[in-house]
Amino acid sequence: MPLPKLCIYNRQKAHVIPLPWLRRIGKAALPGCLAALKSSDAPLASLPEIEITIVDDADIARVHGDFLDDPTPTDVITFHHGEILISADTAQRQGLDHGQSVDHEVALYLVHGLLHLAGWDDHETDEAREMAKLQSSILKDAVKAVQSV
Template identity: 80%
Template sequence: MPPSSLPKLRIYNRQKAHAVSLPWLRRVGKAALPACLDALKSPEAPLPSLPEIEITLVNDEDIARVHGDFLDDPTPTDVITFHHGEILISADTALRQGAENGQSFDHEVALYLVHGLMHLAGWDDHEEEEAREMARRQESILRAALKAVA
């Protein structure tokens, strides 16, 4: 897919507790998009047909509400991806899990963005084998994207 036909990324910060550079995150997402498209898992995956992807950073309370409403699990989670092109990222979870994994907040948020893009490319992380392969690919994509925007 030529760069001009890549989905447009719109990124919003709806939480106030944690600062993140939205222009930097947009650059990371744009750098990761071609590799996520190359990693397309199935022809039915929505990513190639989306004109726009909306990424919104929220807090744990907001993502837990959405998690409960749509997935019957009212607990906070890191990322929720909707196939119509919406990705919700919990900034609170990124801060907490980043610290647990020895990663910066920005790195963890960027990882969640790539994770959401991989879901839009048809990847699922509910089965252990596919989750391992998805994690391997998203780490590689994230490394390349971070290098491209450095």
């Protein structure tokens, strides 16, 4: 199965996100996310391209309100047509809470979004816990792969 093309854009100004590094992390994480498909009809199995856009809290809150009826900022929103929105502002706050850099949190949210496209859902406690373990493992492997190049 060919890997989808990742198109990553930065549409916020407050944080400098290293897009080339994030692209390499995303490419390295894709095989693990594809291996974790929940079903053969999950969007990730057939998408030729995935668009990832880094935004600020105001933008993600607007989309969250428009599409999910919750006008508050969130970390990541994934659309099954292959679009992932990531809030750099939320990544900054959560990174501080978890002792991680904003770059690491954004990369984690990227893997999280890819797992949503692989059919994972984090609304149930047990699946959320399993998804969190899986995304941490995939991210760890992707970072190792990128660092070894």
